[in-house]
Amino acid sequence: MRAALSSTLKKISAGAAARRPRVAFVSPASHHHRRHHQSNKPTKKRKDEYILGPDLPDIWATPGSSSPPPPPAESETGGATVAVDAELVPTIIDGKSIAEEIKLGITKEVHRMKDTIKKVPGLAVVLVGQRRDSQTYVRNKIKACEEVGIRSLMAELSEGCAEDEVLNVVSEFNQDPSVHGVLVQLPLPQHMDEDTILGAVSLQKDVDGFHPLNMGNLALRGREPLFIPCAAKACIELLLRSGIKLKGKNVAVIGRSNVVGLPTTLLLQRHHATVSVVHAFTNNPEDVTRVADIVISAAGVPNLVRGSWLKRGAIVIDVGTNPIEDPSFEHGYYLRGDVCYEEALQVASAITPVPGGVGPVTVAMLLSNTLDSAKRFYGIRNNGGDRRHGSGGGSGGQPRPTPETMVAMFDVLDFGAKGDGVTDDTKVDDIDSVSLDHAFEAAWAAACKVEASTVIVPAEFEFLVRPISFSGPYCEPNIVFQLDGTIVAPTSAGAWGAGSLQWLEFTKLQEITIRGSGVIDGRGSVWWTNSDSDIDPINAELGSKMPQIKPTVSALLASAFVKQTEGLLVTVFSSSLFQALRFYGSYNVTVTGIRIQNSPRCHLKFDNCEAVEVFDITVSSPGDSPNTDGIHLQNSRNVLIHRVDMGCGDDCVSIQTGCSNIYIHDVDCGPGHGISIGGLGRDNTKACVSNITVRDINLRNTMTGVRIKTWQGGSGSVQAIQFSNIKVWEVQIPMVIDQFYCDRSSCENQSSAVALSSIAYESIRGTFTVKPVHLACSDSSPCSGISLSEVELEPLQERHHMTDPFCWQAFGELYAPTIPPITCLQIGKPASNRILTDHDLC
Numbered sequence: 060m061r062a063a064l065s066s067t068l069k070k071i072s073a074g075a076a077a078r079r080p081r082v083a084f085v086s087p088a089s090h091h092h093r094r095h096h097q098s099n100k101p102t103k104k105r106k107d108e109y110i111l112g113p114d115l116p117d118i119w120a121t122p123g124s125s126s127p128p129p130p131p132a133e134s135e136t137g138g139a140t141v142a143v144d145a146e147l148v149p150t151i152i153d154g155k156s157i158a159e160e161i162k163l164g165i166t167k168e169v170h171r172m173k174d175t176i177k178k179v180p181g182l183a184v185v186l187v188g189q190r191r192d193s194q195t196y197v198r199n200k201i202k203a204c205e206e207v208g209i210r211s212l213m214a215e216l217s218e219g220c221a222e223d224e225v226l227n228v229v230s231e232f233n234q235d236p237s238v239h240g241v242l243v244q245l246p247l248p249q250h251m252d253e254d255t256i257l258g259a260v261s262l263q264k265d266v267d268g269f270h271p272l273n274m275g276n277l278a279l280r281g282r283e284p285l286f287i288p289c290a291a292k293a294c295i296e297l298l299l300r301s302g303i304k305l306k307g308k309n310v311a312v313i314g315r316s317n318v319v320g321l322p323t324t325l326l327l328q329r330h331h332a333t334v335s336v337v338h339a340f341t342n343n344p345e346d347v348t349r350v351a352d353i354v355i356s357a358a359g360v361p362n363l364v365r366g367s368w369l370k371r372g373a374i375v376i377d378v379g380t381n382p383i384e385d386p387s388f389e390h391g392y393y394l395r396g397d398v399c400y401e402e403a404l405q406v407a408s409a410i411t412p413v414p415g416g417v418g419p420v421t422v423a424m425l426l427s428n429t430l431d432s433a434k435r436f437y438g439i440r441n442n443g444g445d446r447r448h449g450s451g452g453g454s455g456g457q458p459r460p461t462p463e464t465m466v467a468m469f470d471v472l473d474f475g476a477k478g479d480g481v482t483d484d485t486k487v488d489d490i491d492s493v494s495l496d497h498a499f500e501a502a503w504a505a506a507c508k509v510e511a512s513t514v515i516v517p518a519e520f521e522f523l524v525r526p527i528s529f530s531g532p533y534c535e536p537n538i539v540f541q542l543d544g545t546i547v548a549p550t551s552a553g554a555w556g557a558g559s560l561q562w563l564e565f566t567k568l569q570e571i572t573i574r575g576s577g578v579i580d581g582r583g584s585v586w587w588t589n590s591d592s593d594i595d596p597i598n599a600e601l602g603s604k605m606p607q608i609k610p611t612v613s614a615l616l617a618s619a620f621v622k623q624t625e626g627l628l629v630t631v632f633s634s635s636l637f638q639a640l641r642f643y644g645s646y647n648v649t650v651t652g653i654r655i656q657n658s659p660r661c662h663l664k665f666d667n668c669e670a671v672e673v674f675d676i677t678v679s680s681p682g683d684s685p686n687t688d689g690i691h692l693q694n695s696r697n698v699l700i701h702r703v704d705m706g707c708g709d710d711c712v713s714i715q716t717g718c719s720n721i722y723i724h725d726v727d728c729g730p731g732h733g734i735s736i737g738g739l740g741r742d743n744t745k746a747c748v749s750n751i752t753v754r755d756i757n758l759r760n761t762m763t764g765v766r767i768k769t770w771q772g773g774s775g776s777v778q779a780i781q782f783s784n785i786k787v788w789e790v791q792i793p794m795v796i797d798q799f800y801c802d803r804s805s806c807e808n809q810s811s812a813v814a815l816s817s818i819a820y821e822s823i824r825g826t827f828t829v830k831p832v833h834l835a836c837s838d839s840s841p842c843s844g845i846s847l848s849e850v851e852l853e854p855l856q857e858r859h860h861m862t863d864p865f866c867w868q869a870f871g872e873l874y875a876p877t878i879p880p881i882t883c884l885q886i887g888k889p890a891s892n893r894i895l896t897d898h899d900l901c
């Protein structure tokens with residue numbers, strides 16, 4: 060920055076300043092030790108109030124209602140009260156060092172972006188023809204990109220190329236996802252239509268801000284453009300960073316081009332300046348400029364603005380960059396501004412030089428727009444980024460990311476979701492009548508591209524979502540699904556595709572987290588009443604086909620359960636009942652905080668997953684809703700489930716084949732059917748389940764407590780199961796092993812079975828309503844290694860006392876006297892009468 064400053068100094072002293080050494084510079088680095096002109100006291104604001112980026116001041120907010128209008132003239136800009144006789148020391152506004160400071164900030168952000176999401180912004184420049192000045196500007200832009208770490212691409216086309224060629228290049232850049240800004244250097248050759256070409260630049264990548272929609276939004280009150288033209292932004296930036304206030308100032312803008320004059324005028328008005336526009340047809344332009352506190356010139360006419368055009372103490376921003384042919388200069392020309400600099404220095408209180416004034420800051424603004432575009436593309440929001448929509452307030456209670464922890468965030472609202480609970484957020488028409496497929500799908504597609512990104516489903520919104528698959532396998536790892544709002548399922552059959560078995564599915568992902576305080580509501584009641592409940596659930600669950608000599612459980616339970624099944628319609632829907640939330644084939648899955656309720660079937664399912672943690676969630680559906688499992692595990696390993704509150708119409712937790720290393724603790728269950736392993740081995744299949752720990756569980760009003768159920772005819776094994784500290788209240792049968800599981804009225808007797816061994820029950824206490832213990836093992840494959848300790852189960856009412864513990868082919872150890880005494884357990888090992896084959900081994 061020092062170098063930049065001194066080079067500017069040199070340039071000045073070589074020219075005008077040689078005669079006028081009384082110059083003060085404004086540069087961010089030198090600001091505090093430079094002397095300012097007494098009557099021009101730039102009140103330097105805190106740096107972060109000047110804003111880089113698309114943010115506009117909230118200028119339209121409350122016209123007239125907030126602060127009273129400023130007095131017509133203020134002394135600080137050198138109005139009437141300027142001490143005319145005092146020596147005027149003009150401040151040279153050092154654009155070069157201001158640009159350096161801005162670029163430093165951009166560099167930091169680009170690096171942070173690279174570190175956190177492994178992406179950098181990309182700028183594509185299209186240059187047509189060989190204008191030397193254009194080549195210089197473009198070179199400057201590319202060089203500046205390199206300085207801050209923005210990737211730059213350049214397309215050079217010949218002067219005589221066809222318009223279509225330019226359009227093709229633009230179109231390619233529009234489509235390139237690594238390009239976030241597209242700039243077509245002006246002027247274009249005569250034979251080309253500027254409007255056509257500029258209009259072809261994607262609105263989202265229009266870092267020049269020249270697209271009619273961006274320009275229109277800049278002009279319209281209450282609207283915000285995606286980008287503000289760089290030169291206009293540079294003028295404002297220079298003024299603000301030099302501590303010059305705009306509110307109420309008289310500003311004369313010379314020039315009304317789309318590129319500079321017009322957007323500058325618009326932007327100035329957003330800052331509450333009073334703007335006069337001077338153009339080629341203005342009579343006596345000097346009459347206009349002479350009363351202006353600030354003169355901004357963008358006419359493209361060297362030395363147009365004479366000293367006599369300026370009010371004493373005026374502030375002069377010289378946008379004009381006019382190449383003057385001179386072979387003695389390196390590129391064959393030198394630059395002059397619109398302002399006769401030497402004369403202006405005599406009257407102005409502050410002025411931008413050319414070069415070294417507006418130009419470098421314009422380039423910095425281009426970089427800033429490109430960075431903003433990339434951040435928008437990747438969904439990155441900085442600290443305090445305000446919400447565009449509703450009152451959602453973002454991620455409900457989660458701390459906002461600071462710029463240091465830049466996170467790519469994709470809010471479904473930004474992808475067109477309505478969140479009114481009525482509109483199908485599956486199909487959304489955007490403002491530009493561009494039909495986005497699926498707001499949730501689009502948000503997911505965007506998040507999928509960025510490592511460690513976040514999809515946001517904001518609080519206080521209700522989203523109607525049809526079946527959807529949030530699918531890898533080509534997604535970047537570590538995606539967070541921040542669910543603070545409510546997602547509801549459609550209730551009409553039409554909204555469901557034929558045969559969809561799950562509603563919200565996450566598949567083939569590495570590190571996927573669902574968290575937040577939101578709700579997933581399956582609105583299953585329509586499905587429950589329509590479901591095929593022709594089977595008595597008690598018979599279905601415990602109506603095992605036992606050898607005749609044993610009492611049938613179903614007979615016992617029938618009296619305890621009252622279930623209305625008559626007269627219910629069996630409809631086509633029953634075949635497409637679905638799981639609310641399902642994870643498939645994923646690694647490192649976390650589900651926390653949320654509530655899942657009223658699923659038509661299973662609430663939360665994990666299939667082929669590894670390293671799963673579920674905690675602090677609530678699962679809820681009515682006790683009489685059919686088949687509504689709480690959490691269903693299948694072919695999954697290393698699963699930790701804790702601090703879960705569950706009430707549902709079926710198993711609270713159901714552990715199926717292929718599961719091992721499952722640890723479940725601190726779970727409340729009820730109503731529901733308890734915690735179950737199985738049914739396993741259906742249709743003579745092989746089942747393998749091992750290393751399951753279930754501890755510190757409260758079961759209230761459930762059908763069973765902890766249960767293992769297998770079908771006859773299966774193979775494989777269940778081993779190393781531990782149930783400890785299980786508390787039961789009014790549970791029909793707290794401890795169940797059922798190797799005769801059958802959901803039909805009759806199941807064929809078969810000899811093979813899934814082998815059960817090493818099953819420990821430790822501290823199982825509370826009250827039951829049907830029977831304390833039911834351990835019914837297979838004749839051909841008795842259960843071995845059942846250990847019972849601290850079992851204390853009391854009948855809720857005296858009449859239940861009639862039913863004693865039941866055991867069949869159950870072998871193991873009793874470690875303490877139990878209540879009631881479980882004398883039916885056979886102590887020791889069963890006589891091995893079965894030859895194990897590979898088929899049985901897991």
Ligand SMILES: NC(=O)C1=CN([C@@H]2O[C@H](COP(=O)(O)OP(=O)(O)OC[C@H]3O[C@@H](n4cnc5c(N)ncnc54)[C@H](OP(=O)(O)O)[C@@H]3O)[C@@H](O)[C@H]2O)C=CC1
Nearest residue numbers: 290314315316319338339357358359378379380417418421
């Ligand atoms: N430093 C920077 O970052 C940038 C500098 N520039 C420079 O700014 C200047 C203007 O650029 P641009 O807007 O693209 O140019 P244009 O030629 O498109 O527009 C010039 C504007 O100035 C007006 N004008 C021309 N002559 C006079 C005059 N004698 N008196 C009053 N008004 C006049 C024109 O009026 P009318 O509408 O009636 O024709 C027109 O509105 C150029 O020197 C350009 O190089 C441009 C962009 C960035």
Ligand SMILES: Nc1nc(=O)c2c([nH]1)NC[C@@H]1CN(c3ccc(C(=O)N[C@@H](CCC(=O)O)C(=O)O)cc3)C=[N+]21
Nearest residue numbers: 195196199243244245246267380414415416418419421
């Ligand atoms: N699509 C498009 N967007 C533009 O923003 C655009 C354009 N076309 N066409 C031309 C004008 C002009 N313009 C300048 C940018 C930087 C300097 C600049 O960096 N000037 C340096 C000196 C340049 C030099 O080294 O010669 C300075 O003033 O110190 C000048 C002028 C952007 N324009």
